[in-house]
Amino acid sequence: MRRIRLSGTGAAIEFLLREDLGPKGGRGMVVASANLVGNATPWLDHYPANVPTHLGYPARGAWCLLGRAAEESPQRVACRHLQASWTYAELWRRSQAAATRFTELGVRPGDRVALLLPNMPEYLAAMNGAWLAGATVVAASPLMVPSEVGRLLAATRARVLVTLDVLAGLVPEDESAPETVLAVSMRDRLGNLQRAGYALARLLKFRLGRPSGPTRWLDWDNGLTETTVDPPSGCESGRPALILPTGGTTGVPRSVVLTHGNLVANAWQVYHWSGRRTAEDTLLAVLPFFHSYGLTTCAMAGMAMQATLIMHHRFQVGTVLDLFERYRPTIFPAVPAMLVALNERLRDGRVDGVRSLESCISGGAGLPVDVAEEFSDHSGAVVVEGYGLSEAGPVTHAGPLDGTSRPGTIGLPLPDTLARVVAIDDRSQVLGPNEVGQLLVKGPQVMAGYLDAPRATEEVLADGWLATGDLASCDADGFFTIVDRLKDLVITSGFNVYPAEVEEVLRGFPAVADAAVVGVPDPVSGERVKAILSLSPGAKYVESELQSYLSTRLSRYKRPREIEVAEGDLPRNFLGKVLRRELRDGDA
Incomplete structure (x- = not known):
């Protein structure tokens, strides 16, 4: 076991490494062996040649991925949104400034900071800034109604809320109201016509609609000063980093708690599954960051890749095609509905923009084989299906990106991830190849538990094995297929x-x-x-x-x-x- 420490940009990063010869004879970096041996892990023999079976993970807080990118690729563009463009150095500086602002507002280690934002650079700055201040991020959805936002803030006891100014009407005014609201605006990065409409919406929804209660309302940019902060000392990977609402594997609304280690591990797994290319890719980030799928595959994995993130705050097929043509993304995490909509528009021959695409991992719902094949024909990209759930970071499986994926399957478990299919009425009974049962997963990305719900956690999590609530089968080669939801x-x-x-x-x-x-x-x-x-x-x-x-x-x-x-x-x-x-x- 070796300990390697990289320092710089105020973000010292540690890796715990153990050299290990994998089944292909290549060297992998291992934190802890998962005892991946024998017939229990047939998928290891089908990994792409450039994907290690075991990984070493940064032993720091989740902010370390941005810190690493800022140190190694400071002048690379980190994100583009409308007319805004930030380098990794600038994103890191703004995150440090956000950390200072949160601290000045009274945020202390262990406090919760809620984000009610669409995809935009400020989401990454606020998220990393909260982590640098020692806080836990609460992911709220702009699709919520005020009562849902209020229940989430009350359940998580979030002290500060960062939101878009035109979403001010979603901020509760009752006892669940936060102490402080920081209002972000995207007005200055819009065109003249859009800017006029935005100003009107802001006037109606923000200035006139500002609550009259005890909540303190501040503008995000006012008071943000570029300062250097020291990352929290002793930030163990087991500390909570993210709280996000989910339907839960039982269908009951709950809040999942993901640790810094969970987020870093899953981003690192996706980064390696994508070939470990660094500072080379452009990633189209239209999956919402307030959902675990978008956060991990776009934001977190994107920072691990040191990719340029092309952000947009909502999926509009015409706008997305314009972004393809302008920025030529190489990676596109998506959901099937996006691919269906894009296929319909691409049939008219407007395919030049999407020909830059190299890989597309689809998740969130089952990917019809014909939809995947058509989008691959239009774009020339490798299109595979992946699988996950919020309780697991969320990604646990993905199709190989080397051309060996099997249509109709969710692919193979990611590095350091175990998976098994068990009898519906007895989780201790592991089923054989092609038998249908409940899918269990285990790995460094699996959640700490549900917030303030120990019994619910015990129902789905035992000895590190997470009961997904999905019915699945596994073939003799380790490719998994989702059959249905157990509750369905x-x-x-x-x-x-x-x-x-x-x-x-x-x-x-x-x-x-x-x-x-x-x-x-x-x-x-x-x-x-x-x-x-x-x-x-x-x-x-x-x-x-x-x-x-x-x-x-x-x-x-x-x-x-x-x-x-x-x-x-x-x-x-x-x-x-x-x-x-x-x-x-x-x-x-």
Whole structure:
């Protein structure tokens, strides 16, 4: 075991390294062996040649990734947003200034600082500044309503809130109101016409809507002075770094606590999975930072790569294509809904801008094989599916980026990540190849637990193994496939019905644009299969023809006994995933 210390830019970075010969004979950097031996880890034999099986992780706070980038690539552009462009040196200086500002406002180590921001450079400055001040970041979503923001602030006891000025109406005015609000503006980086509209929105939503309660409102830029701060001493990797709300693996709203070690490990894993290229890539960052997927794959991994982040505060297909053409990104973390929208626009031949793309990892929902293949054809990029959940940092699996990925699978576990498929009713019973059961994962990116919910934590976390709540299978080579959500499994007359399987067949019917399958109570069979359909525009739908179609493609017990046609699209979250729970609740 060797200890290496790199210092500079006020950010000393330590690595704990142990040299180890991996199965390919190459040297890897290991912090702790995960006993990855034998048939329990067949995926190691299928790793790309440039991906080590074990890694060494920076033994510091999560701010160290930015500190490292500022030291090694100070003049490289770190992020672009609208008309703003910051180098890594500038982003580091602004983060240090933010840390000083937080400290002057009374933030102390262990306090919580909430961020209610879209993707913009200030998000990275505020986040790293809070960490440099010793605080824990609370990720709030601009998609929330005021009552949801209030509940999150109350649950986390956040003292300071950083928000966009035009989102001021989301800040609660009751007892959950924060002590201080720092208001960020993007007005100065807009064009003249947009700037006028923004000024009006700011006047209506901020100046006139400023709460009259005890909350102190300050402008983000006023009082920010460039100062050098010493990173917190003794910042153990086990200290909380991020609190973010999630539905939880059981579907109950909770707040996940990720440590500095969790965030650094997952960013480091993604960085190495992407080939360890440093200061070479341009990454299109339109996945929201307030979600763990966007935060890790775009912000944290981007800083680990020392990539240039091309940020935009919302996904608009025309704007995104403009960004492709202007900045020629090489990496694009995405969700399937984004690829579907881009495919539709790229069919008209506007593909030159996306030809710079080299890799695209899609997550957040299942990636249809035809969608991936079409986007790969348009862009020439390697398009793979990944998998994760907020409780695991979130990324645990990804398809290999060397051309050996297997369509329809979520790929292989990342370095130092263990995964197993176990019996639904007995987590101690590990299943064999291609058997379907619950997916468990274990690794340095797995959360510390749920905030103030020890029982809920115990339900999903035991001996370091996280129960994902997803049904999966693993083939003999270690490629995993997600079958469905465990809570979405329908058991009818003792038979297991996986909604995703039925939905895929339903989507093959000409009149059906999309489908969702749920189980509803039935006095005889326990549950019966119900399908909710979204029809293609102008399509002629005849239920008897659909039933005839299904009769040759699904076993009788899998066929929906109840079919409902939705008005418009199915309910979805911001990642485009269909919300089966809402459809189920409608039948409760």
